[in-house]
Amino acid sequence: MNAVYLVAIGSVPSQVMDWIDAIVSEWCPWPVRRLPPLVFPDDSYDTKRGQYKSVEIMKAVARCAPEDTERILGVTEGDLAIPTLTFVFGQAQLDGPVAVVSLSRLRQEFYGLPSDETALKERVAKEVLHELGHTFGLTHCAESKCVMSLATHIGLVDNKEERYCARCGGQLVRRFAAPDGEPT
Amino acid sequence: MKKVWPILVVDDEEVMSESMAAWLREDGYRVDTAANGQAAVELAKATDYAISFIDLKMPGGMDGIETMMEMRRLRPEASIIIITAYATVDTAIQAMKEGAQEYIVKPCHPQEISMLVSRILKLKKLQSENVILRKKISRKYRHHDIITKNPRMEEILALTQDIASLRSTVLICGESGTGKELVARAIHYSGARADKPFVSVSCAALTETLLESELFGHEKGSFTGAEGQTKGKFELADGGTIFLDEIGDISPKLQADLLRVLQEKRFYRVGGTDEVSVDVRVIAATNRNLPEEVKEGRFRDDLYYRLNVIEIKIPPLRERREDIPLLAEHFVQRIASELGKEVAGISGDALKVLIAYDWPGNVRELENVIERAIVTSRNGTLVDSDFTWLTQRNPAGQDWDVPDVPLSELERRAIIAVLERKRGNVKEAAASLGIDRSTLYDKLKRYEIMH
Numbered sequence: 341m342n343a344v345y346l347v348a349i350g351s352v353p354s355q356v357m358d359w360i361d362a363i364v365s366e367w368c369p370w371p372v373r374r375l376p377p378l379v380f381p382d383d384s385y386d387t388k389r390g391q392y393k394s395v396e397i398m399k400a401v402a403r404c405a406p407e408d409t410e411r412i413l414g415v416t417e418g419d420l421a422i423p424t425l426t427f428v429f430g431q432a433q434l435d436g437p438v439a440v441v442s443l444s445r446l447r448q449e450f451y452g453l454p455s456d457e458t459a460l461k462e463r464v465a466k467e468v469l470h471e472l473g474h475t476f477g478l479t480h481c482a483e484s485k486c487v488m489s490l491a492t493h494i495g496l497v498d499n500k501e502e503r504y505c506a507r508c509g510g511q512l513v514r515r516f517a518a519p520d521g522e523p524t
Numbered sequence: 525m526k527k528v529w530p531i532l533v534v535d536d537e538e539v540m541s542e543s544m545a546a547w548l549r550e551d552g553y554r555v556d557t558a559a560n561g562q563a564a565v566e567l568a569k570a571t572d573y574a575i576s577f578i579d580l581k582m583p584g585g586m587d588g589i590e591t592m593m594e595m596r597r598l599r600p601e602a603s604i605i606i607i608t609a610y611a612t613v614d615t616a617i618q619a620m621k622e623g624a625q626e627y628i629v630k631p632c633h634p635q636e637i638s639m640l641v642s643r644i645l646k647l648k649k650l651q652s653e654n655v656i657l658r659k660k661i662s663r664k665y666r667h668h669d670i671i672t673k674n675p676r677m678e679e680i681l682a683l684t685q686d687i688a689s690l691r692s693t694v695l696i697c698g699e700s701g702t703g704k705e706l707v708a709r710a711i712h713y714s715g716a717r718a719d720k721p722f723v724s725v726s727c728a729a730l731t732e733t734l735l736e737s738e739l740f741g742h743e744k745g746s747f748t749g750a751e752g753q754t755k756g757k758f759e760l761a762d763g764g765t766i767f768l769d770e771i772g773d774i775s776p777k778l779q780a781d782l783l784r785v786l787q788e789k790r791f792y793r794v795g796g797t798d799e800v801s802v803d804v805r806v807i808a809a810t811n812r813n814l815p816e817e818v819k820e821g822r823f824r825d826d827l828y829y830r831l832n833v834i835e836i837k838i839p840p841l842r843e844r845r846e847d848i849p850l851l852a853e854h855f856v857q858r859i860a861s862e863l864g865k866e867v868a869g870i871s872g873d874a875l876k877v878l879i880a881y882d883w884p885g886n887v888r889e890l891e892n893v894i895e896r897a898i899v900t901s902r903n904g905t906l907v908d909s910d911f912t913w914l915t916q917r918n919p920a921g922q923d924w925d926v927p928d929v930p931l932s933e934l935e936r937r938a939i940i941a942v943l944e945r946k947r948g949n950v951k952e953a954a955a956s957l958g959i960d961r962s963t964l965y966d967k968l969k970r971y972e973i974m975h
Contacts, residue, residue, distance in 0.1 A: 389631070395543050422543035424577075424607060426631045434549045479552035490551060492635035 342410035344370045344472075348377040349397055349416040349440075356443065356464060360415060363465045364472065369516050370410045378404060380418065392418035394431045394440060402438045411475050413468065414440035429491060430467050432474035439471035445494060463494075465502050473508065476515045481508050529574035529645055530554045534564040534591060535607075536582045540630075544577060547634075551641070561586025561594065568595045573602065574648050575641060580608035580615060589622055596623050601651075603644050658719050670706055671854050674844035680707065680836055687834055688715030693786065695771075695831045696809040698838030700959045701888030704809040705767060707836060712765040717805060720764030723757045726962040727778075728770035728969075736778060742794035758791060758802050765805045770962045771831065772812035772823060773969075783827045806831070811963065841883040841890065848879050851887060855894040856906065867898055873908040881914055885958020892955050936971040939964070943973070 344364055346357060357374065364372045384396035401414035420442040421427050429446070432439035446463040448456045469487045481488035484496075486505035491497040504512060531553045535541040541557040548555045556571070558564035560582055568576070576595060580588035592604045605626045606619040616627045626640055670681060687694065688711050696704045705724060712722045730738055741756030757766055774782065785791045786806060790799045808831045817823035841848065852870055860867040870878075883889055897910040926934070939957065946952040954964040967973075 393539075395539050421631060422547065423537070423540040424544045424628075424630045424632065425547065425634050425637065428547070428634070431543075431546065432550065434546065474550050479550060490638060492633070492638050 342370055342408045343373045343406075344368050344410050345373050345375050345405065345412040347375040347401060347404060347412065347414050349400065349414050350377070350380050350418060352377070352415050352417060352443065356460075357415065359461055359464055360413070360468050363468055364413070367469060368411075368472070375404060375406075375412075378414075380416075384418075386421070389421060390419075391421040391427065392416065392442075394420040394422050394428055394442075398431060398433070398438050398440050401440055405437065409437055411437050411439065411472060413472065414438070415443065416440065417443050419444035429497065430471040432471040434474050434479070435477040436475060439475050441467045441471055446497070451494065459498070462502060463497050466497055466500050469502065469504070473504065473512065476512055478504075478508050478511060481505055483507075528552065528554050529648070530556065530571050531641075532556050532558065532564060532567060532571075532573040532576040534558045534561070534576065534582075534588075535579040536560055536584075537579075540579065548641070551638075553641075560584075561588075561591035564591050565594045565598065568598055568602070572599060575603045575605060575644055577605050577607055580606050580619070581610070589618060592619070592624060593622055603648065605640065605644075655719070670703065670710060671850050672844065672847050673850065674839070674847050676839050677844060677847065680838065681710070683834075683836065684710045685714050687711060690715075690834075691805055692833040693805070693831050694807045694834045694836060695814070696807065696836045696838065697814070698809075698811065699840045699884075699886055700811050700963045701883075701886030702838040702840060703887050704811075704838060705769060707838060708765070708767045708807040708809065711807060712767075712805075717764045721761050722765050722767065723761035724767040724769065725757050726769045726965075728773040728962040728966040732775045732778060735774065736781070737794045739778070740781070740791050740793055741796075741800075743796040745795065753793070756793065758785060758804055759800060761804045762802045763804075765807055768806065768808045770810060770966060771808040772810040772814055772817055773966055776824070779824045779827050783824065783830060786827075786830045841886045845879050848883075848890065849875050851890055852878055852894060855891050856898065859891075859895050859898050863895075863898060865898055866904060867901065867906060868904050870906040871908065874906050874911055877908050877911045877915060883958075888960060889958035892958070932971070935967070936973065939967055939971065940973060 346360055346364070348357060361372050361374070378400055380392065381396055381400045384393050384400065386393055397414060397416060397418070397420065401412055405412045419427060420431065420440065422431070427445060428442070430439065430441035441464070443460070443464065444450055446467060447460055448454060466487050470491075473488050478488050480490040483489060483505040484499060485501045486508055487500050487503060488505070488508045489496070489500055491500065503509070531548055533541045533544045533548070533555060534557070535544075536559055538559065541559070545555040545557050556567055556573075558567055562585060564576070564578065576592075578588045578591050582588060582591070586594065588606055588608070592606065595602055595604065603625045604623065605628060606624045607628050607630050608615060609630050619627050625644060628636065628640070670677070672678060672681070684707060694708070694711060696707055698704050708724075709722060712718065725735075725738060727735060737754070737756065739756050739758055741754050741759055744752050781791065785802075789803065790801050792799060814823055814828055814832070818825045818828050852875060856867055856870055878890070878893075885892070893911070893914060894906075897906050901910045903910070939953070942953045942956050943950075946956060950961055950964055954961045957964065
C-alpha cells in the first residue's frame with residue numbers, strides 16, 4: 341500500500357509536524373509517514389525578494405519522494421513566492437503527487453501580532469487540506485466556507501472552515517475509492 | 525456546469541509561465557503556456573483564449589507588445605494583460621494604447637490577479653450572453669414573425685433582405701396595425717447592423733419638447749428636471765438603426781432638426797454646445813398620406829425626399845385575406861402557449877367569420893381578437909361563436925343610427941366613448957379601437973380630447 345509522506349524543508353517544529361500528521365491521517369485512507377528533513381536547496385532563495393522560490397522547493401520535495409509515494413507534502417517556515425505573485429500560502433501539482441505549504445504567513449507574528457497557537461493550528465490544517473485537495477484534482481470552490489475556496493489573504497484563510505463542502509468532499513471520496521487513485 | 529475558460533500565459537522563462545499556469549489551474553482554468561511570441565500566436569490561431577498574460581520583455585524575437593498586436597489582429601476581442609518587471613509610464617501607456625486590457629507589474633498580490641481575472645471573465649460571460657441573446661432576437665425577427673403567402677407581402681420580404689445591408693433611409697407606409705415595426709426590425713436584423721441596437725421611437729406619443737429631448741438627449745440643467753446628461757435615442761442607436769414611428773406627426777422644428785441629422789449625421793443635445801456625431805440608419809414609418817401632408821405644407825418636402833429613399837407600402841389585411849387563416853393559426857398557437865391554455869386550433873366556420881371581417885385595425889386587431897377569444901373560450905378549439913361579438917360590432921353587418929355629423933366628429937365621439945368605458949386607460953382603449961397607442965395619442969391631440 342502506498343503512503344502519504346510528510347517532509348520538512350529547513351527547521352519545522354515537531355509539534356506542527358504532529359498536527360499535520362493527525363489531520364492527514366484523519367482525511368486520507370493511506371498511512372502517513374515522515375521523511376527526514378531536507379535542507380533548503382542552494383538555488384531556492386531569491387535574495388532580491390528575500391523569499392523562497394516555491395517551484396524550486398517543490399522540485400526538491402519531488403526528488404526525495406520514495407517509490408511508494410501516493411502524495412508527498414513539503415512543509416517549511418520559509419516564505420514562498422512565484423515570479424508573478426508576491427507570495428503563495430502553498431502550492432500543489434493539480435492532480436499530481438507533490439504539494440508544499442509555508443507556515444510563514446500562517447503565523448500571527450508575520451502580521452506583527454502576538455503568537456497564537458490555536459490560530460496557527462487551524463490555519464495549518466486548512467492549508468494542508470487545501471493543497472492536498474489540489475493534488476487529488478480539486479480546483480478552487482465558490483463556497484467561501486469550503487476549505488478549497490481560494491484564499492488570497494490570511495483573512496480568507498480564517499474565514500474558511502476546516503472541512504470540504506459536500507461537493508468537494510464527494511469528489512474526493514470518489515477519487516479515493518477509484519483504483520490507483522485515477523480521476524473518476 | 526461551470527464553463528472552463530482557456531487562458532494563455534506567455535513568457536520566455538519557463539518557471540514564470542509554469543508557476544503562473546499552475547496557480548491558475550488551481551482555480552479551475554484550462555491554461556496553456558508559450559515560450560515566445562510566435563508560439564503564442566500559433567496557439568491563439570487554434571484557441572480563442574479568454575485571457576492572455578504576456579510578458580513584456582521577451583528577448584530574441586517578438587516582444588510582448590508585438591505579440592499582443594499580432595494576437596489582436598487574429599482576435600480583436602482578445603483580452604490581454606501585459607506583465608512586466610519594469611514599471612515605466614511609457615511602456616504602460618504604449619501597452620494600453622495598443623489594446624492591452626490591463627498592465628500588471630510583477631510580482632503582484634494574488635488578490636490583484638484573482639480580482640482581475642474574475643472581472644474580465646465576468647465581462648466575457650456577459651459579452652457571450654449578449655451575443656447569444658442578439659442571435660436569438662435576430663432569428664426571431666428575420667422572417668418568421670412576418671407570416672404571409674400574399675405575393676405583395678412576399679415581395680416586401682424579399683426587398684427587406686435586399687436593402688438590409690444598405691445605409692439608405694427607408695420609409696414604411698401602411699395603416700395602423702399592418703406591422704410596420706416588424707418590417708423595420710426584419711430589415712435591421714437581416715443586415716450588417718444586426719448586432720447593434722435597434723431603437724424604436726413613437727413620435728406621436730410625446731410633446732415636441734419631450735420628443736426633442738428623447739431623440740437628441742439633453743445636458744444637465746437644460747430644462748426643469750434635467751438632472752444629468754442623458755443620451756438621446758440617436759446616440760443610443762449609434763452603429764444601429766433608429767425606427768421613427770408616426771413620423772408624419774412631428775413638429776416643423778423637429779422636422780428641421782431631423783433633416784439636419786440626416787444630412788450631416790451630427791446634432792446637438794438639448795441645451796448642449798458640443799456636436800455629437802452618429803452613424804445611424806433611419807427607418808421611418810407613417811400611416812398618413814405624406815405626399816398629401818407635403819402638398820398641404822404640413823410636412824417639409826426636403827425631409828420627405830430624404831426619408832423616402834426606399835419606400836415600402838404595406839397592404840392592409842383586408843387586401844391580403846389569404847393571410848388571415850395563417851396569421852390566426854399562428855396567433856392561436858403563440859397566445860395559447862403564452863397564456864398556458866390548451867387550444868388546439870380554430871374551426872373552419874370560425875375562419876370564415878375572420879376572413880369576412882374587414883379588419884380596420886389590421887394584424888394587430890386580429891391578434892387582439894384571437895387573444896380575447898382564447899381567454900373567453902371554453903372549447904379546445906376556437907369556433908365561430910367565439911367570434912360572434914366581432915360581426916355584431918362590424919358596422920357593415922348591422923343597422924345603427926348615424927347622427928348627421930362629419931365623419932371626424934363620429935370618430936371623436938367614438939374615442940371619447942371608448943376611453944370612458946376603459947376609464948381612461950389608453951392602452952386598453954387603443955386595443956379596443958383596433959389601433960395602436962401612438963395612433964390614439966395622435967387622434968387625442970388632433971381632436972383636442974383631454975384624458
